[in-house]
Amino acid sequence: MNLYDQQQSNRRKTWLVMLAFVAFFLFLGIGFDTFYIGAGRGVVPIGSVIALGVGSVSAATSYFSGDRAVLLSTHAQPVEELAAGAGADDTLKLRQLQNVVDEMSIASGLPRPRVYVVPDADPNAFATGRDPAHASLAVTRGLLDTLDREELQGVVAHEMSHIRNLDVRVMTIAAALAGAVALLADWARRGMMWGGGRRRDRDDERGGGLAGIIFFAVWLIAVLLAPLLAQLLAMMVSRRREYLADASGAELTRNPLGLARALDKIESAATPTVTVNRGTAHLCIADPLGRPMNLREGAWANLFASHPPMASRIAALKEMAYQQGLR
Amino acid sequence: MLAGLLVAIVVVVVLWAVSSYNRLVKMRNQALNGWRQIDVQLKRRHDLIPNLVNAVRGSMDFERDTLTAVMEARSKALTATGPADAAQKEGQLTQALGRLLAVAENYPTLKSNDNVKMLQEELSATENKVGFARQFYNDIATSFNTAQQVFPANLFAAGFGFKPAELFEITNATERDVPVVDLSRR
Numbered sequence: 001m002n003l004y005d006q007q008q009s010n011r012r013k014t015w016l017v018m019l020a021f022v023a024f025f026l027f028l029g030i031g032f033d034t035f036y037i038g039a040g041r042g043v044v045p046i047g048s049v050i051a052l053g054v055g056s057v058s059a060a061t062s063y064f065s066g067d068r069a070v071l072l073s074t075h076a077q078p079v080e081e082l083a084a085g086a087g088a089d090d091t092l093k094l095r096q097l098q099n100v101v102d103e104m105s106i107a108s109g110l111p112r113p114r115v116y117v118v119p120d121a122d123p124n125a126f127a128t129g130r131d132p133a134h135a136s137l138a139v140t141r142g143l144l145d146t147l148d149r150e151e152l153q154g155v156v157a158h159e160m161s162h163i164r165n166l167d168v169r170v171m172t173i174a175a176a177l178a179g180a181v182a183l184l185a186d187w188a189r190r191g192m193m194w195g196g197g198r199r200r201d202r203d204d205e206r207g208g209g210l211a212g213i214i215f216f217a218v219w220l221i222a223v224l225l226a227p228l229l230a231q232l233l234a235m236m237v238s239r240r241r242e243y244l245a246d247a248s249g250a251e252l253t254r255n256p257l258g259l260a261r262a263l264d265k266i267e268s269a270a271t272p273t274v275t276v277n278r279g280t281a282h283l284c285i286a287d288p289l290g291r292p293m294n295l296r297e298g299a300w301a302n303l304f305a306s307h308p309p310m311a312s313r314i315a316a317l318k319e320m321a322y323q324q325g326l327r
Numbered sequence: 328m329l330a331g332l333l334v335a336i337v338v339v340v341v342l343w344a345v346s347s348y349n350r351l352v353k354m355r356n357q358a359l360n361g362w363r364q365i366d367v368q369l370k371r372r373h374d375l376i377p378n379l380v381n382a383v384r385g386s387m388d389f390e391r392d393t394l395t396a397v398m399e400a401r402s403k404a405l406t407a408t409g410p411a412d413a414a415q416k417e418g419q420l421t422q423a424l425g426r427l428l429a430v431a432e433n434y435p436t437l438k439s440n441d442n443v444k445m446l447q448e449e450l451s452a453t454e455n456k457v458g459f460a461r462q463f464y465n466d467i468a469t470s471f472n473t474a475q476q477v478f479p480a481n482l483f484a485a486g487f488g489f490k491p492a493e494l495f496e497i498t499n500a501t502e503r504d505v506p507v508v509d510l511s512r513r
């Protein structure tokens with residue numbers, strides 16, 4: 001699979017995720033019309049119209065500002081802001097990060113992404129955005145502290161490959177829409193509580209009760225669906241994508257061992273990345289949740305795991321380095 | 328009938344010539360742009376070197392030869408014209424700089440100096456950027472040259488004033504390894 005195929009496949013997948021999301025909303029709206037208003041009596045299907053509107057607007061919003069949502073949820077800070085008020089040691093580290101990103105954007109011929117630092121002691125990194133011109137790259141504080149220059153370069157190159165392949169687009173939209181579903185579940189839960197309260201105040205048995213049931217159904221579906229959606233994301237963000245980003249990252253730096261050492265260090269500092277939640281986990285270079293699924297091989301794990309086992313990734317990079325040495 | 332066929336052939340040939348001409352112009356501009364990228368980084372390196380030399384001069388007074396070698400290589404590199412010439416002179420500068428930084432390793436006061444550390448980081452970053460920009464430029468320049476040399480574009484490429492782009496190559500085998508610039512490396 002070449003770069004162009006990979007980009008095409010990611011464009012297709014983005015559309016698929018957005019359509020599935022809007023269809024899900026439409027399904028909720030139709031259910032609302034059928035059970036609450038009653039269909040087939042010349043009534044405007046208000047629920048479906050609203051659901052379609054809300055679904056499309058949130059899909060579009062996720063496409064255009066999903067990256068901001070992801071960065072906000074991880075409390076990422078722009079590196080320029082951090083550098084302005086940093087000590088001498090820190091200035092050097094941040095400057096190094098900026099330089100390494102510059103180097104990789106020159107090597108890949110892509111525009112320079114915006115650079116962020118996530119205040120988290122666990123070493124990890126991710127990239128987000130809808131295309132190379134609107135891309136952001138974030139590393140955790142722990143990554144800056146544990147890796148040396150070459151290793152950092154390997155990690156940044158891996159993330160630049162995700163940006164170039166348009167992996168970031170499908171990953172970001174998936175994360176943002178999973179977040180929207182979670183928000184919907186939360187909203188439905190509040191709505192249910194509010195409906196319950198009103199029923200007691202107004203003594204309006206029928207309306208309040210029915211509204212409560214509807215809200216409960218919406219909430220239940222959303223709650224049931226949110227983890228399912230997260231699982232779906234993990235499936236779409238297949239393991240091959242990570243291997244591919246490792247390989248093309250090593251192609252950019254011409255130094256597979258730098259990334260191999262970085263992955264080794266990230267793996268041995270195996271504390272969970274607390275700032276990254278389930279919805280954005282698949283964006284990261286290493287699984288921030290440390291799920292046991294990602295350690296396994298085999299067809300089942302290949303389908304459901306978001307990340308390949310670290311040992312296989314390191315072995316693949318070492319293999320690249322060995323072949324490089326032979327040439 | 329025959330006239331119509333001739334006209335059709337002429338139209339096809341003209342369309343083909345126009346499109347290949349435009350493609351070559353586009354590639355030439357890409358190559359120029361790639362070269363400019365290298366040039367920017369080389370200039371930045373030339374600007375950084377006097378700062379580094381001044382920062383280490385106090386502590387390394389008796390290593391005067393090493394320092395002058397760097398400054399001489401720098402002023403030679405400033406006069407370079409065109410990729411091939413620049414590649415050769417910049418290679419010498421890289422070597423001189425590598426020696427300076429290797430010698431500086433022996434001075435603990437320098438290794439712990441924040442200013443020197445920052446300059447080293449900037450220099451090694453510039454070094455890397457030159458390297459990556461060179462990769463990028465050489466790839467573009469090579470495909471530009473290939474596009475000129477293949478048949479039938481080679482029939483008219485020279486006539487329209489297209490010249491093969493010079494590659495930014497490092498000829499000396501010992502220069503091929505990027506020298507270790509980063510003192511903090513273990």
